[in-house]
Amino acid sequence: MNLLYTDIEEDLRASVADLLSDRAAPATVLARIESGADTALWGELARMGATSLHVSEGLGGQGAGYRETAVVAEELGRSVAPVPFLGSAVLATAVLTHLADDPAARALLGRLARGETTAALVVPLSSWESVPDGRGLVRSVADAAAADVLVVPVAGVVHLVDARDAVVTPVTSLDQTRPIADVDITGAPTTPLAGPGDDAVRAALVAGAGILASEQVGLAQWCLDTTVAYLKERHQFGRPVGSFQALKHRVADLWQSLVVARAAARHAADALTTGVDVDIAVSVAKSLCSTAAVRAAEECVQLHGGIGMTWEHPAHLYLKRAKADEIALGTPGRHRATLAPLVDLPLQSTP
Amino acid sequence: MSEIQDRVAALLAANDPATTDRLEFLRARFDAGLAWVHFPVGLGGMAAPRDAQPVVDQALAAAGAPDNSPRRIGIGLGMAAPTILAHGTDEQRLRFLRPLWTGEEVWCQLFSEPGAGSDLAALGTRARRDGDDWVVTGQKVWTSSAHNARWAILVARTDPDVPKHAGITYFVCDMTAPGVDVRPLRQITGEAEFNEVFLTDVRIPDAHRVGEVGAGWRIAQTTLMNERVAIGGRPVPREGGMVGVVADTWRAHPERRTAATHDRLLELWVESEALRLAGIRLRQQLAAGSPGPEGSAMKLGFARLAQALSGLEVEFLAEDGLRYDDWTQRRPAMVDFTGRDAGYRYLRAKGNSIEGGTSEVLRNIIAERVLGLPTEPRVDKDVPWKDLPR
Numbered sequence: 001m002n003l004l005y006t007d008i009e010e011d012l013r014a015s016v017a018d019l020l021s022d023r024a025a026p027a028t029v030l031a032r033i034e035s036g037a038d039t040a041l042w043g044e045l046a047r048m049g050a051t052s053l054h055v056s057e058g059l060g061g062q063g064a065g066y067r068e069t070a071v072v073a074e075e076l077g078r079s080v081a082p083v084p085f086l087g088s089a090v091l092a093t094a095v096l097t098h099l100a101d102d103p104a105a106r107a108l109l110g111r112l113a114r115g116e117t118t119a120a121l122v123v124p125l126s127s128w129e130s131v132p133d134g135r136g137l138v139r140s141v142a143d144a145a146a147a148d149v150l151v152v153p154v155a156g157v158v159h160l161v162d163a164r165d166a167v168v169t170p171v172t173s174l175d176q177t178r179p180i181a182d183v184d185i186t187g188a189p190t191t192p193l194a195g196p197g198d199d200a201v202r203a204a205l206v207a208g209a210g211i212l213a214s215e216q217v218g219l220a221q222w223c224l225d226t227t228v229a230y231l232k233e234r235h236q237f238g239r240p241v242g243s244f245q246a247l248k249h250r251v252a253d254l255w256q257s258l259v260v261a262r263a264a265a266r267h268a269a270d271a272l273t274t275g276v277d278v279d280i281a282v283s284v285a286k287s288l289c290s291t292a293a294v295r296a297a298e299e300c301v302q303l304h305g306g307i308g309m310t311w312e313h314p315a316h317l318y319l320k321r322a323k324a325d326e327i328a329l330g331t332p333g334r335h336r337a338t339l340a341p342l343v344d345l346p347l348q349s350t351p
Numbered sequence: 352m353s354e355i356q357d358r359v360a361a362l363l364a365a366n367d368p369a370t371t372d373r374l375e376f377l378r379a380r381f382d383a384g385l386a387w388v389h390f391p392v393g394l395g396g397m398a399a400p401r402d403a404q405p406v407v408d409q410a411l412a413a414a415g416a417p418d419n420s421p422r423r424i425g426i427g428l429g430m431a432a433p434t435i436l437a438h439g440t441d442e443q444r445l446r447f448l449r450p451l452w453t454g455e456e457v458w459c460q461l462f463s464e465p466g467a468g469s470d471l472a473a474l475g476t477r478a479r480r481d482g483d484d485w486v487v488t489g490q491k492v493w494t495s496s497a498h499n500a501r502w503a504i505l506v507a508r509t510d511p512d513v514p515k516h517a518g519i520t521y522f523v524c525d526m527t528a529p530g531v532d533v534r535p536l537r538q539i540t541g542e543a544e545f546n547e548v549f550l551t552d553v554r555i556p557d558a559h560r561v562g563e564v565g566a567g568w569r570i571a572q573t574t575l576m577n578e579r580v581a582i583g584g585r586p587v588p589r590e591g592g593m594v595g596v597v598a599d600t601w602r603a604h605p606e607r608r609t610a611a612t613h614d615r616l617l618e619l620w621v622e623s624e625a626l627r628l629a630g631i632r633l634r635q636q637l638a639a640g641s642p643g644p645e646g647s648a649m650k651l652g653f654a655r656l657a658q659a660l661s662g663l664e665v666e667f668l669a670e671d672g673l674r675y676d677d678w679t680q681r682r683p684a685m686v687d688f689t690g691r692d693a694g695y696r697y698l699r700a701k702g703n704s705i706e707g708g709t710s711e712v713l714r715n716i717i718a719e720r721v722l723g724l725p726t727e728p729r730v731d732k733d734v735p736w737k738d739l740p741r
């Protein structure tokens with residue numbers, strides 16, 4: 001178990017961070033939030049290989065693992081960049097790697113890795129544990145509006161659907177930097193993939209939840225850094241407001257919760273890579289990091305005072321992402337419920 | 352009590368709500384002393400105890416009488432009116448209170464500035480005497496409802512040579528006067544509920560000064576204490592406000608219920624009920640007097656619960672919680688903490704711990720003024736305002 005970042009991971013972080021600070025600084029993201037996904041940035045991330053890290057080289061990917069994917073997620077969380085990373089590079093890709101014996105799945109993985117195509121997994125973003133069925137209207141699907149191909153679970157089998165053949169209706173999203181859409185594939189031609197579809201989707205939800213924990217850590221880190229910088233600079237009562245102990249303690253608590261959250265998120269990424277202790281690691285990380293990120297974003301707004309309530313300050317983008325991430329792929333409560341039997345703390349008394 | 356009932360009956364007999372124009376009815380109600388019964392005779396009241404008000408409100412509502420849309424004129428009712436009553440001249444009371452109460456004239460609050468939020472006393476908007484007028488120049492910010500307002504309560508610096516608390520004067524500012532420039536500021540909800548207000552050589556007659564020159568800080572305390580009670584201490588029925596909205600959401604969605612959310616909801620329900628009872632106790636203690644620092648505790652509890660409840664609601668709604676009704680930059684006619692959808696309520700509630708004094712500042716007030724703990728060492732208290740570092 002390695003909970004640190006390797007040198008390779010640090011290099012990867014540096015190059016992704018470079019690209020994002022150049023192309024997706026908070027002010028840039030804010031200025032373009034009402035125009036959907038940033039396809040140019042998404043293309044660059046794919047060219048860097050950042051969208052296929054956990055796909056083996058034989059399948060056209062980078063042959064790294066979820067640890068590296070998690071590092072990218074962290075940086076994307078820090079910038080709340082509007083790219084379909086979760087829907088395409090994590091969820092849809094994870095399903096396809098589980099069904100890679102099917103030639104259509106393999107072909108799509110190659111196209112995804114080369115950045116030629118974007119996919120989305122058609123389940124409500126709030127899904128956890130049970131696999132929803134993709135027939136009829138599926139609501140609140142992440143990154144669907146940006147997808148060319150839809151990956152749809154239907155009665156235990158995963159189907160591929162050309163997005164142009166489905167009805168994809170963008171909806172106004174609480175998280176403006178990860179738009180959701182409603183999807184209906186009724187009547188669309190589909191390509192069924194061989195292999196255990198439900199297992200593939202379930203594994204993708206677990207991977208997604210584990211990777212989201214790292215996104216939440218990156219998001220919380222931005223909130224902490226931005227708040228600390230503001231408390232040093234903002235003066236009231238003739239002194240920096242950060243000199244008030246009440247506020248020092250608040251950011252010290254945030255820092256402490258981030259130390260813990262980062263360890264849990266790294267553990268989840270490591271477990272997803274090695275396959276050891278995955279379920280416990282993911283549910284610990286997702287339940288803890290969800291709460292830590294929401295709290296960091298809420299504190300960021302509060303400690304900025306009136307500025308924090310304005311549209312022109314980017315704090316709200318992080319608040320909205322944090323709140324949506326809390327719901328995404330299982331709320332903290334649902335992850336604790338998943339954890340309970342795994343750690344022998346059942347709710348029901350044994351008869 | 353029977354006198355009040357008689358008056359209500361007389362008002363209704365003379366002004367049938369079914370046939371009387373809304374504004375005519377509200378004016379008649381004011382003139383009958385039934386607007387705010389604890390106000391003096393002749394100013395919309397009858398010098399009765401505050402707790403007689405619900406009797407009037409309920410009897411009139413039952414008779415189908417129009418109300419004055421209190422949410423649309425919250426700043427006037429909750430802040431400007433008690434301040435003008437306590438510190439204004441007779442002419443000011445007679446001029447301002449009636450149209451304020453009927454809603455014919457909306458009020459806003461020109462207090463905060465970019466450099467003076469929690470440290471309101473550091474404000475830099477200047478008012479200089481010129482004959483019978485004052486000439487005011489400066490910038491205010493976060494001004495709710497300025498776009499609808501006819502009048503503002505304004506604090507400005509009249510003497511920069513004395514320490515900051517001593518050189519402030521309180522005014523009523525005409526929002527239609529030349530030199531008042533209101534610009535929308537968009538909030539995280541998408542709405543432009545508040546504004547920046549630029550004041551450039553705005554002339555305010557000395558007759559619109561409230562209280563003595565230099566007494567503005569003390570008078571502003573009346574406004575702020577009332578503001579905190581207005582935000583956090585309003586009388587509500589059981590399950591009124593945010594807890595009721597979230598309880599309804601719970602009842603409407605049996606399919607989403609879990610043991611964990613159930614326990615959290617009930618915990619917050621109990622706290623909301625207890626805070627409501629604390630508000631009743633506070634009002635009973637204060638039946639005669641005006642609100643003191645204890646009102647701050649109500650606003651503190653209100654903000655915390657509004658945030659926790661609305662946060663729980665979004666989470667509980669799961670795939671629906673991921674959606675938002677509308678990001679359009681609207682100019683709302685009123686501030687509605689519990690309106691629209693769950694996402695809006697969650698985002699708007701974030702302002703509850705900032706507006707009207709932040710929760711951190713309220714904790715300082717409780718610690719220092721209620722509990723008597725020593726204040727922080729102050730570098731800025733005895734220095735002339737003009738020499739303060741900025």
Ligand SMILES: Cc1cc2nc3c(=O)[nH]c(=O)nc-3n(C[C@H](O)[C@H](O)[C@H](O)COP(=O)(O)OP(=O)(O)OC[C@H]3O[C@@H](n4cnc5c(N)ncnc54)[C@H](O)[C@@H]3O)c2cc1C
Pocket residue numbers: 234236237241244246247302303304305306307309459460461462463465466467468469470492493494495496545702705706707708709710711712715
């Ligand atoms: C929705 C909304 C509506 C508003 N409407 C109006 C209005 O109509 N009219 C009006 O005049 N103003 C209005 N305000 C402004 C509001 O009163 C100020 O935002 C508030 O007083 C805080 O000031 P600030 O924004 O400058 O924050 P700052 O004072 O800069 O505070 C920044 C942070 O430092 C903390 N802090 C500051 N001093 C201390 C201290 N001594 N100890 C501990 N912590 C401290 C604060 O709590 C905050 O977290 C509104 C604000 C909001 C959000």
